[in-house]
Amino acid sequence: MIFDLDGTLVQTEKLKAISYARAAIELCPYDIREEQVIEAFKDVVGLPRREVAQQLVDRFQLQAKARERMSEYGVDTPWQAFIQVRLRHYETMLADPEVIRSHRWPQNLAVLKMARADRYPTGLATMSRCRQAERVLEILDLRHSFDFIASRDDVVRGKPDPEIYELVARELEVGVAESLVLEDSPAGVEAAIGAGMWCIAVTTPFTREGVHKQALLPPEWIVDDAEQVLEVVGQMLEERRLDD
Secondary structure, three states: OEEOOEOOOEOHHHHHHHHHHHHHHHHOOOOOOHHHHHHHHOOOOOOOHHHHHHHHHHHOOOHHHHHOOHHHHOOOOHHHHHHHHHHHHHHHHHOOHHHHHOOEOHHHHHHHHHHHHOOOOOEEEOOOOHHHHHHHHHHOOOHHHOOEEEOHHHOOOOOOOOHHHHHHHHHHOOOHHHOEEEEOOHHHHHHHHHOOOEEEEEOOOOOHHHHHHHOOOOHHHEEOOHHHHHHHHHHHHHHHHHHO
């Protein structure tokens, strides 16, 4: 069983959205409102960091202001400077363990606990960089809940490319057709399906519309109420047993 991290086990997508918004406002304090950037983040959630940053830079016309910060951070492009401003805000939030603990997804964590209790091989496939993912896992005491962890640092292509899910399956020595993924974003769902895996999407306010509009999953495998996720996972596991 393979889990996404951001937006699935912990509500870091919300924190990321806020950090992008604060970075944009820092660059253009009189032209941008926080809620505008948070709403725009819904269109890029789950994509690799470069794509998220570039799309937001273009959408809010941040190129000129971000270019002014390039020498400060020793980077070559406006989107990289924007990322550095955003990371400062994000890491400030991550530095407070209570912020992370208060943004856990208890229902999805219950699925992880069930998987461990039932001795399923468990993996993590996150588009976060290794250092940030390790920080979150340490705070939530989840580091030893996974048999293998893959981050953005471990792959060439980010989600929606299936590379990261294929990597985790290989390391777990489990066939892709026998792998069940718990995701939240359209990019993550596309990556899991592209790898040939079973997938359940537990949507969030940031991803709900996109996952439904994407229509890669049958409605019964899209969970809009997280309280139902254990039941839906049980149904999928039973269906797989019947197929076998």
